[in-house]
Amino acid sequence: MSEGSTQDQPINSLGVLLAHALAMETDAAERYGELADQMEMHRKADVAGIFRRLAKAEQKHLDELEEMCAEMDLPHIAPWDFKWGGESPEAIAVDRVSYQMSVKGAVLLALHHEKLAYGFYSHVANQTSDGEVRRLARQFADEELQHVAWLEEWRDKCGPDDEKPFDDPDPPLSQE
Amino acid sequence: MESCAQKKKFLAKDYKSDLKPIWCPGCGDYTVLNAITRALAEMALPPEEVAVVSGIGCSSRIPAYTSVYGFHGVHGRALPVATGLKLARPDLTVLVTGGDGDGFSIGGNHFLHACRRNVDLTYIVMDNQVYGMTKGQASPTTAPDWEGSKLTPEGTGINPFQPLVVGLASGANFIARVSSSDPVNMAQIMVEAIRHPGFSLVQVLSPCVTFRPEQQEWRDIVRTAVVDYTDDAARAARRLMTDDGFNVGKVLYKGSRPPYRPEFENTDGSIGELEARFAL
Numbered sequence: 001m002s003e004g005s006t007q008d009q010p011i012n013s014l015g016v017l018l019a020h021a022l023a024m025e026t027d028a029a030e031r032y033g034e035l036a037d038q039m040e041m042h043r044k045a046d047v048a049g050i051f052r053r054l055a056k057a058e059q060k061h062l063d064e065l066e067e068m069c070a071e072m073d074l075p076h077i078a079p080w081d082f083k084w085g086g087e088s089p090e091a092i093a094v095d096r097v098s099y100q101m102s103v104k105g106a107v108l109l110a111l112h113h114e115k116l117a118y119g120f121y122s123h124v125a126n127q128t129s130d131g132e133v134r135r136l137a138r139q140f141a142d143e144e145l146q147h148v149a150w151l152e153e154w155r156d157k158c159g160p161d162d163e164k165p166f167d168d169p170d171p172p173l174s175q176e
Numbered sequence: 177m178e179s180c181a182q183k184k185k186f187l188a189k190d191y192k193s194d195l196k197p198i199w200c201p202g203c204g205d206y207t208v209l210n211a212i213t214r215a216l217a218e219m220a221l222p223p224e225e226v227a228v229v230s231g232i233g234c235s236s237r238i239p240a241y242t243s244v245y246g247f248h249g250v251h252g253r254a255l256p257v258a259t260g261l262k263l264a265r266p267d268l269t270v271l272v273t274g275g276d277g278d279g280f281s282i283g284g285n286h287f288l289h290a291c292r293r294n295v296d297l298t299y300i301v302m303d304n305q306v307y308g309m310t311k312g313q314a315s316p317t318t319a320p321d322w323e324g325s326k327l328t329p330e331g332t333g334i335n336p337f338q339p340l341v342v343g344l345a346s347g348a349n350f351i352a353r354v355s356s357s358d359p360v361n362m363a364q365i366m367v368e369a370i371r372h373p374g375f376s377l378v379q380v381l382s383p384c385v386t387f388r389p390e391q392q393e394w395r396d397i398v399r400t401a402v403v404d405y406t407d408d409a410a411r412a413a414r415r416l417m418t419d420d421g422f423n424v425g426k427v428l429y430k431g432s433r434p435p436y437r438p439e440f441e442n443t444d445g446s447i448g449e450l451e452a453r454f455a456l
Contacts, residue, residue: 078364095204095395098385
């Protein structure tokens, strides 16, 4: 069984922290990208733009992380053995979105998950007994805080139109 | 330089095709696709050693969204196609995907006999209790009092089909129910289902956010089943008798019936020899 399978234990190994970080950033980049694709498919360009921008930001994190651990032999952790349990904190649950969601709704949803990611890394930093894990977890938490700040700024700029769900003039109808 | 992510044999994204899904945003089928690709990556199955077979319906589009072999078949006929494929190519891991209408109505008879034959297949049914692709008619698993369709304005008045009960009674060798709101658990159960020999049935509660928007509440209604699996079919049946359909996240039943794997005789490719065997 992998080291990461004991979910209530603190992370005291750099390899385990990096394995978690890689999984989280991969999930986030892919999920934001999938949500952008979904919204583009349904011609919701404004909301798609938010998710696409976040996907690119997460991909940048992921690229940096992959470079950081390129020469390392990281432990394998099954998806169900990660410390967070369930889906990774930064990945928006697919069933929380709608083709009618507002721009502000998308920003708030992303903000919620970026805060969860910050919370995860902060928790790791506070719980660990390893100095290097603590330093790196705090660095990752600070990076997530940059996304939080960026989304909060975006949220505050949202006008009344950004709060309205998209109206569908031709909604899906049950069989008449 | 090889990145650390690339050191893993396969990533979940390696099992996805370039085709973008056209499901409605919020649809549970997205998470089923993600769970399948996660499960295959975890098992490190080479994409060329996996096939996904489907029938017709929203959820039956899954083969197109994967990079493995795929067969998008005829309505309700996914299981016969998959059975033939598995018997001809036992080396392949064969998954079957579809919805409740495709599997339990149009393909209902095939479902019974696929369970009975116990060929080594994994059948993943995305159950949303409605025909979504044709704009929202009652399906075999729809509650009798659902009045959402003009075709059944007072509800169907018919008790819904019970997939797990029927699957168990018909001989399915592995039975589980999961929720699309927990894709990681779903992936774990799928790994177990694929590894278990014989016919594995995985019912996924997968909301149709367009024609059954009230199903979005399922995420708050479902609960993790409190008991672990049994290998005793009678005990599993008793559990299902008191089941309300929202116990998810664990395997209900793992049987030990040997899968149907016919031995093929070497006929040296002689058609005449084959004809002679079936001569009247």
